[in-house]
Amino acid sequence: MCGIFGIITNQNNLSLGKVVLEGIKRLEYRGYDSCGIVSLSNSKLFVKKDSGKIDEIQKKINLAEIPNNSKLALAHTRWATHGAPTKINSHPHLDCSNKIAIVHNGIIENFIELRKDLINQGHIFKSDTDTEVIPHLIEQKMKEGLNFKDSIVEALKLCNGAYGLAVCHADYPDLIIVVRKESPLVIGIEEGKTTYLASDIPAFLPLTRKCYIMEDDELAVLKAGEVDFYDLKNDKKINKELQVIEWTIDAAEKGGYEHFMLKEIYEEPTAMQRTLKISKDLLQVFANILWSAENIYITAAGTSFYASLAGKFIVSRFLGKYIQAIECSEFQTQLSNSLKNNSVIIALSQSGETIDTVEAIRWAKSKKNVKILTITNVVGSTLTRYSDNVIVTQAGPEIGVAATKTYCTQVLTLALIALEIAKLRKVELDSDIEKYEMALKSTPQIIEKFLNENIDEIKNIVNTLEKSVQFFFLARGISIATAKEGGLKLKEVACRFIEGYSAAHAKHGPISLVREGFPIIFIAPPDETYQRLIGNVMEFKARGGKIISLVVEDDKTISELSDLTIRIPQPGDKYHNIFSPITFTPALQLLAYYASLLHGLDPDKPLNLSKTVTVH
Numbered sequence: 001m002c003g004i005f006g007i008i009t010n011q012n013n014l015s016l017g018k019v020v021l022e023g024i025k026r027l028e029y030r031g032y033d034s035c036g037i038v039s040l041s042n043s044k045l046f047v048k049k050d051s052g053k054i055d056e057i058q059k060k061i062n063l064a065e066i067p068n069n070s071k072l073a074l075a076h077t078r079w080a081t082h083g084a085p086t087k088i089n090s091h092p093h094l095d096c097s098n099k100i101a102i103v104h105n106g107i108i109e110n111f112i113e114l115r116k117d118l119i120n121q122g123h124i125f126k127s128d129t130d131t132e133v134i135p136h137l138i139e140q141k142m143k144e145g146l147n148f149k150d151s152i153v154e155a156l157k158l159c160n161g162a163y164g165l166a167v168c169h170a171d172y173p174d175l176i177i178v179v180r181k182e183s184p185l186v187i188g189i190e191e192g193k194t195t196y197l198a199s200d201i202p203a204f205l206p207l208t209r210k211c212y213i214m215e216d217d218e219l220a221v222l223k224a225g226e227v228d229f230y231d232l233k234n235d236k237k238i239n240k241e242l243q244v245i246e247w248t249i250d251a252a253e254k255g256g257y258e259h260f261m262l263k264e265i266y267e268e269p270t271a272m273q274r275t276l277k278i279s280k281d282l283l284q285v286f287a288n289i290l291w292s293a294e295n296i297y298i299t300a301a302g303t304s305f306y307a308s309l310a311g312k313f314i315v316s317r318f319l320g321k322y323i324q325a326i327e328c329s330e331f332q333t334q335l336s337n338s339l340k341n342n343s344v345i346i347a348l349s350q351s352g353e354t355i356d357t358v359e360a361i362r363w364a365k366s367k368k369n370v371k372i373l374t375i376t377n378v379v380g381s382t383l384t385r386y387s388d389n390v391i392v393t394q395a396g397p398e399i400g401v402a403a404t405k406t407y408c409t410q411v412l413t414l415a416l417i418a419l420e421i422a423k424l425r426k427v428e429l430d431s432d433i434e435k436y437e438m439a440l441k442s443t444p445q446i447i448e449k450f451l452n453e454n455i456d457e458i459k460n461i462v463n464t465l466e467k468s469v470q471f472f473f474l475a476r477g478i479s480i481a482t483a484k485e486g487g488l489k490l491k492e493v494a495c496r497f498i499e500g501y502s503a504a505h506a507k508h509g510p511i512s513l514v515r516e517g518f519p520i521i522f523i524a525p526p527d528e529t530y531q532r533l534i535g536n537v538m539e540f541k542a543r544g545g546k547i548i549s550l551v552v553e554d555d556k557t558i559s560e561l562s563d564l565t566i567r568i569p570q571p572g573d574k575y576h577n578i579f580s581p582i583t584f585t586p587a588l589q590l591l592a593y594y595a596s597l598l599h600g601l602d603p604d605k606p607l608n609l610s611k612t613v614t615v616h
Ligand code: F6R
Pocket: 301, 302, 303, 304, 305, 348, 349, 350, 351, 352, 353, 354, 357, 401, 402, 403, 404, 488, 492, 611, 612, 613
């Protein structure tokens, strides 16, 4: 949800414009409605901004061209919330004197009142954004006699909401001030030379691996190659631990693939191999907590929610207790009168920053004595700070806006916890648990084999379905999660209308849409639902539906009933079938990817989406 990047340096040989452009481009997954850069030279601010994607704007107005002697710049790529994605509404935003510039990720909730007050005081607004109140508030505080830093602190005391923001001032060319409350911010440093700020580490990773992760209510004063941190609440200086990032930028770059989405699908086997190495001790901590819990909830958004649906199915199977999955945005409303003390809540989030997930957890903690178990892909993310125990999924950075490899690693993590529970409870024979473990460990190879051998088949199906604009994705049991996730991918990146639904339930309404040639994708692993699914396939076939089935390699019945078939290489036995969401979903991700290309879309930047949703 908006990306911000900034740099301040004392180096003469640095091509500032190029560095800023490359930095902000690495954050484009966070929003791509508009982009802007402010630089500073001879006590004047230079702003370039426009609507559109960064490459388009660069071509149009040469964004990266900034004054030669500038040693400081801030950049922003926007996902519009308040105000249309226009040039005027794009960041940076300035005060009336054009001395103060700000880039902001987050929302100032009380901006309407603040804006009215500022207009009454004579301030002139140019945009419709909530952000623009901040430079005017700072300007006002400076007029009242406060220094630059204190003006920012006092201005933010008037603002309700969330922010990760960076401010520069034409008269202070040797500093940038950044503040964080609920929107992520990291500071990168090359000591004595250059300091960077960004919404996410990959933005500066080719330049430095040393960084500080900012916490809520912290302010940082950035100078070239140095940084001081302050507690926003009491203005006291704080010491923060310098972190050295282990992974390299290759993990966050396309590495020869046309798109991040494709690269990240192909990374699934290795991401899963890493996830399989998560410490047994940690898995056992989660297993023990779940085993002794009476009420268990799981909450998440989007793809993470569908991973929750698959994962809770597997965990419940071995735990012998029901786990209630609630979308994070509904968590508070649904449990307002019924959340019980000692409940355990599993929060699932790739980014660890999705505001509705964070808020669900914060609310639960404020109401009752609950335990929070978080599964996330990002070390130190906001969610981890409210959690009692955290597992990091080891997928590596995911840049494509549509989640792919992180889905597989999330379900895999829950499956690993489930098997630890199975060992604790001893409700399965040891020999059976061993076979489940073997099956789970073979999932990376199954996916790898599929990715190596089935691309032509997927492309062929995509071509056959070129004219179709609406689809059903149907399944029973655990595969309903796969249907929903596969459908979501096609919806997001190929702009098709999808209903991901229970195959049994579909005859209570959705079936009325089926006409000759209507495509229905059935997810059909040979599990305990298979026989009944045959009946559902027949119902849709009888009405002219075009049947596309996802089955295992040696499937006979449903594939014979189907017009098109995708075969997943896995033995169809009970040990493998429970993990089918992990092995079946990559095929649907690929289907969505190639459908996106066929329709001339950019799978890495689906329309209207942003990877990290930090607004309610
Ligand atoms: C879909 C997608 C989103 C995210 C959702 C939650 O491809 O990426 O639906 O899954 O916004 O994000 P996290 O997992 O970061 O909480």
